[in-house]
Amino acid sequence: MTTLLLSDIHLPNQPSPLRDAFARFLAGPARAAETVYILGDLFEYWIGDDVGRREYGPEFAALRALGDSGVRVRFMHGNRDFLVGKDFAAATGVELLPDPLRLEMAGVPTLLSHGDIFCTDDHAYQRWRRFSRNPLAQAIYHRLPESMRLRVAGTARAGSENKPSMIMDVNDTAVRAAFIRYDVRRIIHGHTHxxxxxxxEVDGRPRERIVLADWRPRHREYLICDANSWRRQIFDPTA
Structure with a gap:
């Protein structure tokens, strides 16, 4: 019973080798899994399911086909695609998850997260995160014309650039607190690239944190977890 985990694919809304590779992944290795977890930032940005369905039609179809083949596909919002909503889920058959999510994975108490919740040194981003997840703020945003939604998304992306690298990584205290709060031995997340x-070692017990790789045109990686172990796997779409 194999589980695959990946994050930070950052699919653009234009034709791209990343989009081609992701399609081949869904039609290839993903078909052999029991469950596929996508831990956020599958898309470079998402301004609404209405626009997303138009721009990412092939991905909608490929995710639906994977689910129809019997593979459970579960999606967690990232900082770029936190507006993925119920229409996306209905069209693709993908299950939307809370962040974080505690579960048993191969008998190991595990916490899954996109990872941005642990970057608590970036105070400005954490304020934006709380605001942007507010249902009222999202409802107002979805009523804006597409051009204005794009402008807001562009401003948010620009604000994440040129920040000191030290505040873009996770905070050690936040991670240790999560191990205790959720009583887990393992945390798996993306976001930081x-x-x-x-x-x-937390409360005298060994723990581990696994950071997923972001996808790049020449490096595409995912995590395989089964009953015995976990390992990183490079995906070569030309093989």
């Missing part, structure tokens, strides 16, 4: 494995 800093794939690595981190060992911890």
């Amino acid at each position: 800093r794939p690595a494995e981190h060992a911890y």
Whole structure:
């Protein structure tokens, strides 16, 4: 019973090798999994399901086909696509998840997250995150013309650039608090684009944090978890 996890694909709304590779992933390795978790930022930006369906029609169809093949597909919002909504879920068959999500994965108590909730040193972003997740703010945003929604999204993306690298990574205290609060031995997340494995000792117990890799035109990676172990896997769409 294999689980695949990936994040930070950042699919653009224009033709791209990333989009081609993702389509091949859904039609290839993903078909052999029991469950596929997409932990946020599948899309470079998302200004609403109405526009998303028009711009990402092939991805809608490919996700639906994967689900129809018997694979459970579960999606967690990222900081770029937190407006993915119920219409997307209905059209693709993808299950929308809360962030974070605690579950047993191969017998290991595990916490899944996009990861931005742990970047608590970026105070301005955390304020924006709380505001942008407010249902009233989202309802007002969805009523704006498409051009204005694009402008707001562009401003938000620009605001995330040129920040000190140290505040773009997770906060150690926040991570340790999450291990205790959710009583887990493992945390898996993306967002930081800093794939690595981190060992911890919290309350006298060993813990681990696995950071998923972001996808790039020449490097596409996902995580495989089964009953015995986990491992990183490079996906070569030309193989």
